[in-house]
Amino acid sequence: MPELPRNVRIALTVAVIAFGALLPLFVEGGGGFIDDATLALAYVVMALGLNIIVGFAGLLDLGYVAFFAIGAYTMGYFGSLFHINVNGGEGLHVLVAGPAAELPGIHANFLIIVVLAIVATTVAGMLIGLPTLRLRGDYIAIVTLAFGEIVGRIAINGDEIAGFGTKLTNGRQGITPVDKIDLPFSEPFTALNLRPWYWVAFTMVLIVLFVNFRLRDSRLGRAWIALREDEVAAVSMGVPLVKTKLLAYGTGAAFGGVSGAFLGSYLNTVNADQFQFAFSIFILAMVILGGLGSIWGVVVGAIALSFINNRLIPDVLNDVPERIGLDFDLTELSFGIFGFLLVIMMILRPEGLIPERRRQLELGEGIEDLAKTGDDDDPVYQARVP
Amino acid sequence: MSPEQENILEAHGVTKQFGGLTAVNDVSFAIPQGSIVSLIGPNGAGKTTFFNILTGLYKPTLGRVAFSGKNITAGRPDKIMALGVARTFQNIRLFGTMTAIENVMVGQHARMKAGLFGSIFRPPWVRGEEQRVRAKAAETLEYVGLRSGVHDQLATNLSYGDQRRVEIARALASEPRLLLLDEPTAGMNAQESESLTRFMQKLRDDFGLSILLIEHDMRVVMGVSEHVTVLDHGEKISEGEPQAVRSDPQVVEAYLGKQEAERQRAEQEGAV
Amino acid sequence: GDDDDEGGGGGAASPDAGGTVTVVSSLPLQGAQRPQTTDMVKGIRLALEQVNNKAGNFTVKYESKDDSTAQAGTWTPEAVSQNARAAAQDESTRVYIGEFNSGGSAVSIPILSDAKLPQISPANTAVGLTSDEPGAEKGEPTKYYPSGFRNYVRIVPKDTIQGAALATVMKKDGCTKVAMANDKEVYGAGLSRNIENSAKEQQLDIIFNEGIDTKAPNYRSLASRAKGQSADCFLFSGITSNNGVQIFKDFAAALPEAKLYGPDGVAETGFTDPKEGGIPAKVAERVKVTVATLDPASYPEEGKKFFSDYEAKYGEANPNPYSIYGYEAMRLALDAIERSGTGEREDVVKALFDTKNRQSVLGNYSIDENGDTTLTDYGVYDIKDGEPSFLETVKAGA
């Protein structure tokens, strides 16, 4: 494939960003499309976070849902009526306006909550990482899975744990409602106009993308790959094992937390039933289907699976029998269809929708191309579908 | 070896046991600053194990290792590397899905500073560092004789011999003060071995590098080392100048074999 | 429909009203609750079909939405809010039937309340969704209605009532030490709290009330704990698909003498009939369940008709108990649309809250100012030949 000149690539990047940013203006502000798109973007953030852990550092994490949970609970703790008795029922309000400013409970500004979520998930990521440091391969997978399940269980059973005048969680009852995002210089968000939500999610995606690209081609990124390839050789070459791995867990987790906090507010609930193993698998499938370690691949994978799960199966496919006049309920096949799509996509594109550059090299594809490229820190280079 | 010469590495009474097997048995050993020292011995004598102890991969059952006066016994491998001890592996351990040049860049990890935020925000000093490291890696690869055409190939795709070169380059790029080479000429032909021999000498002369070499190719050992230590069954059985060691009957018996010793002698005489 | 004689105002639609309106339902059609929800949808469809898609002058379209996803296998907030938003956005939507799970309604109520869209839940029993009576959390229910507009009614009695009914039955049967388990769902856990409260009032000793792991393979160890504490009665507060069958079998085996109780969540053939995978007859002999529906024989004509119509259409004589709630939810929706005259959302809400003394398949009820049904009678059933069979009526709180 011919190499795109650098300025074309830049132009393309700008065009993609502009398209993404302006998209909501052309669709209904509360419609299904923008809803799907916003969700998809939130998933992209998580998938890219997980990509750092699994794709870059090669640490198979089957418990990513833990970070979603912790991010969402941070939102619930600091942006809802959950601590309703705090301050004698008057509530604590930190830089919030709008309806939230009147309510009891703790209500902090969304930006503050995001920072808290980042701190909480980074710490959690590192704590979960610690016991896996000596482990290899799939042993890591099960320990992370274990943590994911433990966090999920605590979410569900947290209503039995009480202290300091409050329960740990609301169990399956969930924390509802949750404050809407309230940013400086803007109207408080509402449930019926989704454009501002979309833009917030879009901004998060841009930030994660930036971080992903920068990390991939950096000292740290190389150290991750080195550890993933051969731990013994890597430490012998001066890569500190503990620090490097924990950084991967921490950074990857942080994005899960940010997205979790966003989703808590966007979905207006923090519900323990969301934090199941299936969700970890869902995000992991996005990463693998997209192309492990391939940034654009993961973006595409996340959008594709989110679309399949939230639109294609429930709304498009399930209507088909009715539309063609059959009295047949397709919902009873939904997860079979979901599974089937996973299998088919993976078999058709074993390397992922957009394989990682290294993968292409390994297959002996496009080595000449790469030799000429020299500088490949430009995102668009990766966007080319081989 | 003059007595006033400082030892860059000293090992005292190092012992390593695996279950009931004593792989290294009470070995004491020193590498003078700026010298090339060889460690030889029959298969399974404990040479690689000894390397692994020096580089922190194994914790010795007993004993103490000091690098330029600092105690590094059972230290963390990456810290030992950062102090200036670099190594290659007997069974080549490259990072398969990284290109040759990236492999060498990883070798410089300890010499770089960019952390998480540096990597993300990439300020000018980080850019500069990246460029320097990349340039240095390319230079080192050229230095060990890898054609520039394959610098951007994945390590797994290289032939055995080329992989060895990348490994040596990766170790070298970290600007170590002590280089540990575990059978670097395995899989290289005579000509290549010879150029590697010269290369080691050059490293020593140009950069004052000290080298500890494990090698079965006696031509290389004889050609390059100032001092030879022989291990057998984990124990030091002989030690000294190469010529002396070579004719030590114990060494001939355990390691060289009569024929090889004969050939060596013949060669030596022929060359003189 | 022939249930509009009491409703009043049904015929008084303004002449220009009419056109097509939509009723949507949002229920978890995937995963464990699927058996309940699919029968519910069948009930809804039956109700609509019986009136030829007409409510007064309006032609009614029905749309069944799924509030679960394949990947999660249960309701998800994503799907709930998506459904709620889509319904709110669609001008033609006039009634929203859902959610099945109280947790889900907590997500959809605020959105629908903002859009002033009437909502009927056919299954929620959590106290706090409508009132601040005991059993509700602090802040409930106002937190669900941020703009203060009450749009939500339900046709199932809230937990307090059934809790009292079950406690009464157990007391009457001479239970002294009751081992309890609940499925930790909003329904099961909420109900179990209410049972505990009532039991305390009636001096019944609840030796434990365990929230179970509904995916556990068995509960033998839990049952043996009850045995160790010499329980003489066992009650499971939850639904069949949350491992109801297994837990009854294990407790029945560990406590061979004990009486066993369950709420309406297990009052279905999937639980009672061994041929459909329900508990074995030996166990069934010892089980009693309470249901808000009464003896089919004491049902109004409507009720009997429902069962025969249902069988005629779907070939199942004993549908899941929830099917009748689905049916009634749709009937109530149609009725309210018709009574509203204009069919406008706010008017429909008003008509819903104005429902008084409605004769329905469930019996005679009104909707109170909180949106709750006034039905309080519970039927106690035992199990005969794999089917719930009516024993007696308990008056709640007795």
Add this chain to the structure above:
Amino acid sequence: MAAASLPAAQPAPLRAVRRFLSSYGLILVLLAMPVAFGIQDLRTEGDLSRLANNLLDGLSNGSVWALVAIGYTLVYGIVELINFAHGEVFMIGSFVAAGFFGTIGLTAATGGAGLVLGLLLTLVLAMLASGVLNTMIERVAYRPLRNAPKLAPLITAVGFSFILQNVGLLWRGGSQQSIIDLVKSQKELFNVFGVSVTNGDALAVCVTIPLVLLMTAFIAKSRLGKAMRATAQDPDAARLMGINVDTTISATFMIGGMLAGAAGLIYALYQTTVWYFQGFTAGLIAFTAAVMGGIGNIRGAVLGGLIIGFIQQLSDNRIGTQWTPAIVFAYLVMIMVFKPSGLLGEETREAG
């Protein structure tokens, strides 16, 4: 020169604690619950029969897990695949068995020879069905991905697990289905010192133990067993030994599937309930058991399965079923901390 002893990097007491922990920590972890509860029982009840009953329940439940886990670990060991579909294959085995009971007219009243014969027939059928299914999945979903990134088959496995769950759902609906209790699973067989042994307990243990012994011997001694181990460790080298790697992998899936089928039957007899979702839980537990015992190690998988069984029953009985999964996983994490390669996992030379 005298060998200087280790430099003191840590103060002596700390070192002693560490050494103690690293050698006995694992045992401490494993025994913590039973011992604590045992003491509690002695205090409050005066005897250990409650503990003994818990442990017996754990043994029989754990035996069922062990059976699922052996098949899991076999496949796991050879293709290094976290086979999420394994649990579903097990579920299908259960369904086939439960369906077949009726077909051949087994009823709760059938006894003696008729029952044994019927069950043997069902066993064969369930094993065949699951074995063939598993082999087919391998052929369709894993073999095409042999050269793909290591994690790609993980996703097809998840995909197949969804598909099979859906099959199960269509087959037997969404709720747990009670089936006929052929062996009177919860009926007491005998009682020693207040420990009540039921038919189900006896069945689970009596089937698992011989199967484990058989499988261990098979893997260690038989040609196919050897081929399986070789393929697991280095497929290319195995080819050079004359091993047909594809056939070997198929055979492994076949055996793994058959074990799952056998486990499916035992499960159906033991629990007397089947459910389309039972495979998910079982798969997760089997995965945990396999890793706990050391990936690819059959005895390890059995040990893991039993330990999980014990923990579950103790926790169900004393702590609360809703916490049981969390406690099982907490145990797993602790075991991994002390034994990074599993209880019976083998460590290989890593350095050099």
Add this chain to the structure above:
Amino acid sequence: MAMLEVDEIRTYYGNIEALKGISLTVDEGECVTLIGSNGAGKSTTLRSISGLTPPRLGDIRFEGENITRTPPAEIVQRGISQSPEGRRCFPRMTVRENLDMGAYLRRDKEVGSDMDRVFDLFPRLKEREKQKAGTMSGGEQQMLAIGRALMAKPKLLLLDEPSMGIAPILVERIYETIAEINEQGTTILLVEQNANYALSVSSRAYVLETGAVAISDDSATLRSNPDVQKAYLGG
């Protein structure tokens, strides 16, 4: 007719052409050496013959039959065994089990005595019979790899750098053995870097360069070829 005929084979790794048309023959009972610098394609040639990386073009015939696309297992069955580059022992099997694997396809009674022969050749293996191969030293693993290939009792033995990592005293022994089994009738194709020994036991040799045959000649002649001497014999 030659026992092994390799005819213009071209083998690719992805898009990289590693063998650019290599032809060679090995007669029954012969011992032939392949030498060449790093990356010349020696190992790839052996891998192609064993069927691990089948050539895209060209033919390989063994005992007159085309085995170009035959699966590796069957090729072994026909009597070709290989001691591969990088040893490739089964790390979690013991030494003895590894040797057993070498005789995987054999059903004759002489497996036991062949095992003894291997133990004679490498007493260290006997000593460490129960050690896991993965914990053995590099040289010990090399011994095991050679021993394992011998256990197959092949008609044609492919050895990829058998002396790599082996102490001098053993290299002698190994080459004595190679000569010995060759005399007893096993045909051998040998890849070596340090060609001194190899050329002394083989009758003919090929020199490969960048995926093609550069020279092919008698071993003795090659030994005196100045270029070869310089490059491969350290002359």
